[in-house]
Amino acid sequence: AQSVTQPDIHITVSEGASLELRCNYSYGATPYLFWYVQSPGQGLQLLLKYFSGDTLVQGIKGFEAEFKRSQSSFNLRKPSVHWSDAAEYFCAVGAYNFGNEKLTFGTGTRLTIIP
């Protein structure tokens, strides 16, 4: 079975600073990897996804993530954060040859932006 670890429960970043949120996964085959964002009291929105090919993927809202097989990581990055980026971020891993019923979510990282 696959698993996902988001080591940082809470991160605080100054507006305009760069951001990196960590995600480590465990899966025996090539994983499907996702990053979702959740604003307070709201549902989740897909930021980006990795299935195969280029290991650097671009997403919405200026986010990107890099798949590193050797480190079993899929870290999310943004060069300059905006106050509107304050939210909770979830990494998820899917299983090859399965659908969303096998999607495993991490416990989330809450991002706070300070002026």
Add this chain to the structure above:
Amino acid sequence: DGGITQSPKYLFRKEGQNVTLSCEQNLNHDAMYWYRQDPGQGLRLIYYSQIVNDFQKGDIAEGYSVSREKKESFPLTVTSAQKNPTAFYLCASSIELASDTQYFGPGTRLTVL
């Protein structure tokens, strides 16, 4: 606008009562899902439905029931058998089960008094 609606946004229930959470989508998606979210935990899958009149248990189905009589609707009933029902419940849908993108509703916060 296409999307997923969940109602109500907040729901209070007394212990021992069953309660039904509504989920409706107008995206013409075949697959629908119910997740439970607790503080400090990731989303956990309760039930999913690949197509109308079909549904399967997810990882934490005990104490919950669903139906899928219409393509656009996937209501979740939290029964009195669910020992710890207070949580945030999210409904989602996708074009099909293998689709890479799920679309989420705004959620229902259930509190048991």
